[in-house]
Amino acid sequence: MVETTGGGPQDGAAEVLDRPLPDGVRRKVVQIVADCFGGLTVAELPAQLRQYARFTPTRRAKFAGNAMAAALETDPLFRQRIGEKLRESQPELTGALDSGSPPPAADPLDVAAAAYVVRPSGWVKLVAAAGEEAQRADAERADEETRAELERLRAELDRAREHTRSETERLRAELDAAKKETDSLHRKLRSALADVKRGEAALRKLRGEMEAVRAEGQAQVSAAESETRRLKARLGESEAALEAARRAAREGRSVEDMRVRLLLDTVLDAAQGLRRELALPPVSVRPAETVDAVEPGRMTPKDIAARALSEDDPAVLGQLLALPQAHLVVDGYNVTKTGYPQMPLEKQRLRLLGQLAQLAAQTGAEVTCVFDGAELAAPVLLAPPRGVRVLFSKPGVTADELIRQLVRAEPPGRPVIVVSTDREVADGVARAGARPVASAVLLKRLS
Numbered sequence: 001m002v003e004t005t006g007g008g009p010q011d012g013a014a015e016v017l018d019r020p021l022p023d024g025v026r027r028k029v030v031q032i033v034a035d036c037f038g039g040l041t042v043a044e045l046p047a048q049l050r051q052y053a054r055f056t057p058t059r060r061a062k063f064a065g066n067a068m069a070a071a072l073e074t075d076p077l078f079r080q081r082i083g084e085k086l087r088e089s090q091p092e093l094t095g096a097l098d099s100g101s102p103p104p105a106a107d108p109l110d111v112a113a114a115a116y117v118v119r120p121s122g123w124v125k126l127v128a129a130a131g132e133e134a135q136r137a138d139a140e141r142a143d144e145e146t147r148a149e150l151e152r153l154r155a156e157l158d159r160a161r162e163h164t165r166s167e168t169e170r171l172r173a174e175l176d177a178a179k180k181e182t183d184s185l186h187r188k189l190r191s192a193l194a195d196v197k198r199g200e201a202a203l204r205k206l207r208g209e210m211e212a213v214r215a216e217g218q219a220q221v222s223a224a225e226s227e228t229r230r231l232k233a234r235l236g237e238s239e240a241a242l243e244a245a246r247r248a249a250r251e252g253r254s255v256e257d258m259r260v261r262l263l264l265d266t267v268l269d270a271a272q273g274l275r276r277e278l279a280l281p282p283v284s285v286r287p288a289e290t291v292d293a294v295e296p297g298r299m300t301p302k303d304i305a306a307r308a309l310s311e312d313d314p315a316v317l318g319q320l321l322a323l324p325q326a327h328l329v330v331d332g333y334n335v336t337k338t339g340y341p342q343m344p345l346e347k348q349r350l351r352l353l354g355q356l357a358q359l360a361a362q363t364g365a366e367v368t369c370v371f372d373g374a375e376l377a378a379p380v381l382l383a384p385p386r387g388v389r390v391l392f393s394k395p396g397v398t399a400d401e402l403i404r405q406l407v408r409a410e411p412p413g414r415p416v417i418v419v420s421t422d423r424e425v426a427d428g429v430a431r432a433g434a435r436p437v438a439s440a441v442l443l444k445r446l447s
Contacts, residue, residue, distance in 0.1 A: 021116070025127055026069060028113030033068040034061040036085035046071045046078050072117070083118045094118050102126065314445035317437055321363040323415040329406055329434075330356065330442065331399060331420035332371040338421060338439040353385050355446040360387035368406060372399035400425045407432045 021029070034057040037045075042053050049071055052064040060068070072079050087094045093110070096102050097120045102111045108129065115123035310316075320326060336348035343351070353369060360367040366389075373392035384390040393402045403418060407429045410416050416434040419442045420426060426436035 021069075021127065022112075024109045025112045025116060028109050029072065029116055030061050030065045030068055031057075032086060032113055032117055033072055033082055034058075034064075036082050036089070037068070039085045040081055044078075044081055046075050079117065079119070086114060086117055090114065097123075097126075312438060312441055312444070314441055317417070317441050317445050318363075320415065320417045320435060320437070321359075321365045326363075326365040326415040326417060327410060328359075328365050328367045329403055329416065329418045330367070330369045331403060331418070331422065331425065331439070332369045333399065334420045334422060335439040335442055339443040349382070353388055353390065356388045357385035359446065370399050370402050370406070373397075400428075404428050404432065407434045410434075 037049075037052070037057065037060055042050050045053060048067055049064060052060050052067075055063065072082065083094075093103065093106065093114050097111070097115055097118055102115075112127045112129070115126040321328060330352075332349065332352060333345075336343070336345075336352050340348060340351065349371065356367050356369055359365075367387060368389040368391060370391050370393070373394065382390060391402060391406075393399050400420075400422060403420070403425060407416055407418065410433075412433060416429070417437055418425065418429040418434050419437050419439055421439045430436055
């Protein structure tokens, strides 16, 4: 149904499309908006489309197609600006639409898309006609594809039949060959059975021979046992003679003992001379000193007893930062959204980094501030303040994961303090040896 108001070239502005915009026309409309998008300033764009101002027309049509179509339908001023850009780029087509006589040779989809944007009198009929033409073309194309598919299936059926015939002939030939092979195997089987019978006869003969050998072996074992008893007696006599010789050697020092002792003294004297020649210092480091442990008097973040202070007292953070070589790691957005969430992200970062710079100058601790890069629409141009290291997480990596990587990179025993109210982050860094501190504590310390 088409609703119209009074006559004139602008009557099309009151016409209403009573059906969904055909897909082909919609794609053309989105392409027109994407091409004319770059000719508008950011202030001339609707608020929901300003984030796509720097996109190329292709990426704009891909990622902002739905948003541009909705803005074109609901924002008359935006549609008027796009129409003006279209009139500048395609004056002949838009002029023909204004005069009510679209070019016959033009693509119906292009005519319908331009009519949808410019909204001349009778634009709804042009859009509906383009939709019907697109449906008719799709139906014709589907018929052509169906006929082509039918021809392809018939060709495949013929090939399958030919393949079946050839496969049947091949299987018959293989069956004949298998029958011949079976006959040959039967002959070989009968020959093998004859061989088995001959083998069984040979086995019975071997068993008889084995029994004879076993009887002979038992006789030899008996003879060996008697020889073993005789040898054991001789061995006992030899051991007695050896013990008598040992007693005789212990009673007097032999010449060989004297020569060995003289050689040992010579080696010891040579070693002492070599030590004096090299001027070797005495050993000062013991193996036990190379084992990593906490000695009495050395404090770690876990040894801070808080001295009757509560966990949310900023003095606890002051005690931790006073430890030697302390490293403060700050979850940036976690702190700023706890302290001043109403401010824009850029001002949140600037305020926090300025305060952290003062804290670094006061305490002399190493300070690293981590921000989540996934919340950024574009790269941040930022000059980090003096004494503060600023890091943004890479695409696909959260700020929490980057904080855990920083904690694991530190050597065991170094005081590492992590500021975050995220329970998962706090538990993870605590297991890695760092000391978690709530964001509220840092905000109190900074204020």
